[in-house]
Amino acid sequence: MAAEIDSSITQPRGRAPAFGLRLSASYLMIPMLAFLAYFFFYPALRLLFSSIQTQNSQGIVGPPYTLEHYTRLLNVDLYARVFWNTLRMSVITSLIATILAYPVAIVMVKSRPMVTRIITLIVIAPLIVSVVVRGYGWQLILTNGPKGLLNWLLMSLGIVDAPLSILYTEAAVIIGSLHVFYPMMVLPLASALGKIDPNLEDAARMLGAPWWKVFLRVTLPLSLPGFVAGFTIVFSLTAGSFVIPAILGGASAIMLGNLIEQQIFVVYDWPFGAAIALILVAVVFAVNGFSMWLLEGRRLRRPA
Amino acid sequence: MDERFSGPGAWILYAITIAMMIFILSPLLLVMAVSVSDSYFVTFPPEGFTLKWYAKVLQDRDFIDAMQLSILLALGATIGSLLLGVPAAFALVRGDFFGAAAITGFLLSPLIFPALVTGLALLQVLSRLGSEDARLNLLIGHIVVTAPYVIRTVLSSLLLVDENLEDAARTLGASRMRTFWRVTLPQIASGVAAGGLFAFMVSFDNYPISMWLANSEYSPVPLVLMRQLVNVFDPSVPAMSTIIILFAMAGVLVLERLVGLRRALTV
Numbered sequence: 001m002a003a004e005i006d007s008s009i010t011q012p013r014g015r016a017p018a019f020g021l022r023l024s025a026s027y028l029m030i031p032m033l034a035f036l037a038y039f040f041f042y043p044a045l046r047l048l049f050s051s052i053q054t055q056n057s058q059g060i061v062g063p064p065y066t067l068e069h070y071t072r073l074l075n076v077d078l079y080a081r082v083f084w085n086t087l088r089m090s091v092i093t094s095l096i097a098t099i100l101a102y103p104v105a106i107v108m109v110k111s112r113p114m115v116t117r118i119i120t121l122i123v124i125a126p127l128i129v130s131v132v133v134r135g136y137g138w139q140l141i142l143t144n145g146p147k148g149l150l151n152w153l154l155m156s157l158g159i160v161d162a163p164l165s166i167l168y169t170e171a172a173v174i175i176g177s178l179h180v181f182y183p184m185m186v187l188p189l190a191s192a193l194g195k196i197d198p199n200l201e202d203a204a205r206m207l208g209a210p211w212w213k214v215f216l217r218v219t220l221p222l223s224l225p226g227f228v229a230g231f232t233i234v235f236s237l238t239a240g241s242f243v244i245p246a247i248l249g250g251a252s253a254i255m256l257g258n259l260i261e262q263q264i265f266v267v268y269d270w271p272f273g274a275a276i277a278l279i280l281v282a283v284v285f286a287v288n289g290f291s292m293w294l295l296e297g298r299r300l301r302r303p304a
Numbered sequence: 305m306d307e308r309f310s311g312p313g314a315w316i317l318y319a320i321t322i323a324m325m326i327f328i329l330s331p332l333l334l335v336m337a338v339s340v341s342d343s344y345f346v347t348f349p350p351e352g353f354t355l356k357w358y359a360k361v362l363q364d365r366d367f368i369d370a371m372q373l374s375i376l377l378a379l380g381a382t383i384g385s386l387l388l389g390v391p392a393a394f395a396l397v398r399g400d401f402f403g404a405a406a407i408t409g410f411l412l413s414p415l416i417f418p419a420l421v422t423g424l425a426l427l428q429v430l431s432r433l434g435s436e437d438a439r440l441n442l443l444i445g446h447i448v449v450t451a452p453y454v455i456r457t458v459l460s461s462l463l464l465v466d467e468n469l470e471d472a473a474r475t476l477g478a479s480r481m482r483t484f485w486r487v488t489l490p491q492i493a494s495g496v497a498a499g500g501l502f503a504f505m506v507s508f509d510n511y512p513i514s515m516w517l518a519n520s521e522y523s524p525v526p527l528v529l530m531r532q533l534v535n536v537f538d539p540s541v542p543a544m545s546t547i548i549i550l551f552a553m554a555g556v557l558v559l560e561r562l563v564g565l566r567r568a569l570t571v
Contacts, residue, residue, distance in 0.1 A: 137331025
């Protein structure tokens, strides 16, 4: 017994007994890998496969192989418009989110812990409320005609004479998406800002730079990794949304997600629905890949 | 206030911050206010006070069924993702195999993949398999998107565990299982709990997976709410929404107590 204990103590770490532990720990990965391989990876490949096939009149998907569904999205004006609208609304949402996230993230980083805690709670709490509920809230605010909250407020205050029509426009979708995805911009930005050495900003200020110049020349460049991360998440989530455009966009501001749903549930055109889905995936992957290239290649100066 | 953080710039920042807090809270507070308003149609300013819409919701068979389904589904997805995700995260940190970074990337990829497409792809495969039970299909689909959250939170708390303590337990003769239960698990408990709670909330709110896999008999809460909202005019929608908001707030407070919100979300 004593000899046994002795030998295990003198074993250098990471050798024989530890090797057994390591090997068996690796096996614990198998159920998760198998599950995702079968219910995520394989379905994604199948979808890719059906997007290059043809659907016959009985609704059966099979050969001949074609890229026609991909070209249809970009060549048919109706569909192409949805594609470009989705990209535009996603870019605008991400840009506005960035502009509005910087002040809040800076306040979060620089304030007393109590203030930071309250702001964090308010920023994050809605994230956990169903998107349907948040969309509904915005529908109540933006309702066209004098019954909407915004119109009622603006008219009672005498700012406008006639009710505005915002609901069922792209602006409504952008406002709703901004509300839903704003936290995803604030959080990475706050964590990047938190890593900046405050001495750098102090030094700039002591050397006589006004506050806006300190921001532009010191804070902004050092926070770019957080901005890139936040922009990527907000863009990807907005581009893939369904609920917000369905509630706030109506028929005039639909996005790729709504188009996919129509093709599958209304038109029953599986290959075309699959092709639109994969174009959405390609867009999201391209943006994610570009941002990883920016971040990992240290093409941005990271805070130390 | 931090002395470095003052002057005209700071006041502009505070003003914008307060405006954004109002922007974030207003739709939720509005829904809650309207839910106790006594008029059939939503009007401003709201009129009267009533709890009749809550009484109506609590007798609404569709809503109760949906609530039950959603809670069971979220519990199932939580248990499933803990059972699959915790061992996987442990293997990633303690295991010794080739391409761990690539495998981590693969395991977390459902987080960047548009969920709408994940659900569509799964629908195609499940219907090809002839899997007709909507509840089972929903459970599978939800685990695909909730398990990565568990892996991510557990992974980050495992990285903080002192491996020497595990070695010490093993040296003193504890089995691998016992070492995990008595030494490792207590150290990562808050990460596991946060991951589980996160999985529950993500599943409870999920729309883009459920929209493909639910059917008319088995629809989770967000789908039922969306149907009431878009297709029929139902004055009890604000009350339903308020119940969902309060449910979510309870979850947020527990999560904040457990690990702190920033950590739960950004790691």
